[in-house]
Amino acid sequence: MRSNALSDRPKPPSVYAAAYDRVAIGTHWLVALLVVAVALLGLTIPEMPRGSAGRELVLLLHRSIGLLIFAAMAFRVGWRLFHKPPPLPPSMARIEVFLAHASHVVLYLLFLGMPLTGYVNAAAVGHSVSLFGIVAIPPLLAESARLSQIAIALHLSGQFLVYLFVALHLAAALVHWLVRRDGVIERMLPLRRVG
Numbered sequence: 001m002r003s004n005a006l007s008d009r010p011k012p013p014s015v016y017a018a019a020y021d022r023v024a025i026g027t028h029w030l031v032a033l034l035v036v037a038v039a040l041l042g043l044t045i046p047e048m049p050r051g052s053a054g055r056e057l058v059l060l061l062h063r064s065i066g067l068l069i070f071a072a073m074a075f076r077v078g079w080r081l082f083h084k085p086p087p088l089p090p091s092m093a094r095i096e097v098f099l100a101h102a103s104h105v106v107l108y109l110l111f112l113g114m115p116l117t118g119y120v121n122a123a124a125v126g127h128s129v130s131l132f133g134i135v136a137i138p139p140l141l142a143e144s145a146r147l148s149q150i151a152i153a154l155h156l157s158g159q160f161l162v163y164l165f166v167a168l169h170l171a172a173a174l175v176h177w178l179v180r181r182d183g184v185i186e187r188m189l190p191l192r193r194v195g
């Protein structure tokens with residue numbers, strides 16, 4: 001029988017079995033989707049004329065999706081405390097394991113910190129932040145124009161860290177998938193083949 005190139009490819013080791021649980025996988029892909037949306041909306045904001053209805057809508061969607069990211073990440077942190085992620089393959093060097101963990105911590109901090117600085121920017125000048133026009137989160141801190149300015153400066157510069165670390169995350173994923181073929185990607189896929 002003629003073999004085909006795909007079936008000849010070495011199968012990743014049984015790391016398939018040691019996958020993330022469904023909640024961790026679900027929240028990972030949900031946040032990935034929301035982050036793409038929030039960044040695209042964020043980049044659209046400066047293109048819209050100040051005070052226009054279009055800008056207000058883009059801002060509402062940007063802020064609301066940002067708040068959803070915060071909620072999903074806070075939930076993910078809580079979930080992770082009680083559900084240990086599967087170990088990385090022993091073929092990875094200690095420094096690689098360290099860099100993987102460190103970059104994940106940075107991503108957690110960014111996806112919690114970006115919404116927080118966005119919220120503080122509004123709250124510190126006495127504005128509440130609306131979630132899709134359904135509920136409004138009131139300002140929970142004392143008014144301070146200076147704090148608001150610091151928050152938006154951190155928010156606007158933080159975006160570049162988001163691009164950098166998301167790019168590194170994707171690059172690492174591609175290396176595991178296409179070069180190493182060590183099953184690391186399969187741990188986070190919703191529809192895994194077992195065996």
Ligand code: HEM
Pocket residue numbers: 035038039042043045046062063064065066067069110111114115116117118119121122129152155156159162
């Ligand atoms: C992970 C979540 C978030 C990410 C990645 C993100 C990213 C961005 C980006 C890329 C921009 C465009 C910056 C530019 O003009 O070059 C932006 C602008 C902005 N973001 Fe966010 N954002 C997030 C969450 C939030 C939240 C939750 C709020 C408010 C509650 C918020 C409020 C704002 C505001 C007000 C601006 C516009 C600043 C201005 O130009 O006037 N963001 N954000």
